[in-house]
Amino acid sequence: MTPLLTTRGLTKAYDGLRAVDGVDFSLATGEIRAIIGPNGAGKTTFVSLVCGRVPPTSGTIVFDGEDITHMPAHLRVRRGIAYTFQITSVFPNLSAYDNVALPAQRTLEDGRAKTHLHAAIMSALEHTGLADRANIQAGALSYGHQRLLEVAMGLALKPRLLILDEPTQGLSDSEIDGFMGLVRDIASSATVLLIEHNMDVVMELARRITVMNAGKILAEGMPEEIRADEAVQRAYLGTENHG
Numbered sequence: 561m562t563p564l565l566t567t568r569g570l571t572k573a574y575d576g577l578r579a580v581d582g583v584d585f586s587l588a589t590g591e592i593r594a595i596i597g598p599n600g601a602g603k604t605t606f607v608s609l610v611c612g613r614v615p616p617t618s619g620t621i622v623f624d625g626e627d628i629t630h631m632p633a634h635l636r637v638r639r640g641i642a643y644t645f646q647i648t649s650v651f652p653n654l655s656a657y658d659n660v661a662l663p664a665q666r667t668l669e670d671g672r673a674k675t676h677l678h679a680a681i682m683s684a685l686e687h688t689g690l691a692d693r694a695n696i697q698a699g700a701l702s703y704g705h706q707r708l709l710e711v712a713m714g715l716a717l718k719p720r721l722l723i724l725d726e727p728t729q730g731l732s733d734s735e736i737d738g739f740m741g742l743v744r745d746i747a748s749s750a751t752v753l754l755i756e757h758n759m760d761v762v763m764e765l766a767r768r769i770t771v772m773n774a775g776k777i778l779a780e781g782m783p784e785e786i787r788a789d790e791a792v793q794r795a796y797l798g799t800e801n802h803g
């Protein structure tokens with residue numbers, strides 16, 4: 561099967577530092593993939609290259625057969641790549657509904673009726689369990705609900721690839737359980753690429769895991785293979801420093 565996303569030799573250098581260093585990466589359609597690795601491994605930089613927030617120093621990115629290496633971020637969004645930020649990116653003074661309306665509008669630029677827009681917004685809010693909070697100001701929502709609102713904003717883009725950067729950070733155990741159900745649900749219609757430090761979430765959700773270290777891919781495999789990999793244990797799993 562043709563992969564949804566492929567990178568070849570993808571590199572981002574900041575002065576002397578290769579934050580991402582020659583990464584060959586491939587993601588199949590419908591996968592839930594986790595990227596793990598110690599602080600500074602290059603995970604956020606890697607997904608930032610994929611969604612176009614930062615330009616690569618060298619290498620290529622192909623999405624659904626199209627070379628998007630130099631494509632502006634907003635066009636990548638149109639192609640179906642959505643990214644939720646590590647730091648909460650909701651507009652605190654807008655209602656949950658209006659926050660989701662912003663990205664939802666981008667998918668309806670062809671002038672379809674307002675009823676479509678409303679349906680798209682409510683669908684994203686329902687998906688994330690926020691429908692009954694639609695009219696609450698985002699800034700008044702709990703931290704966990706703000707994270708879910710971010711996911712709703714990503715979903716409103718109707719992505720084919722949803723990139724989540726540390727989505728469970730700051731969530732309670734019960735919120736994490738709900739979140740895992742949500743990701744499984746999302747994965748029935750989209751491919752999910754997840755940066756995650758919570759190993760329980762990673763082992764439970766990911767079909768495959770990519771381990772990054774010092775800008776490179778250190779290992780890749782099924783959760784049980786990664787758990788058993790000695791190099792991974794040395795670089796990451798054995799340490800207490802999970803970010």
Ligand SMILES: Nc1ncnc2c1ncn2[C@@H]1O[C@H](COP(=O)(O)OP(=O)(O)OP(=O)(O)O)[C@@H](O)[C@H]1O
Nearest residue numbers: 574577579597598599600601602603604605606803
């Ligand atoms: N804009 C930048 N300018 C200079 N250096 C950067 C920049 N962005 C990232 N870096 C460096 O690149 C390396 C990789 O950072 P990155 O944030 O991608 O790692 P990470 O694996 O996501 O880490 P964390 O788990 O802490 O989020 C780090 O050494 C970081 O300091």
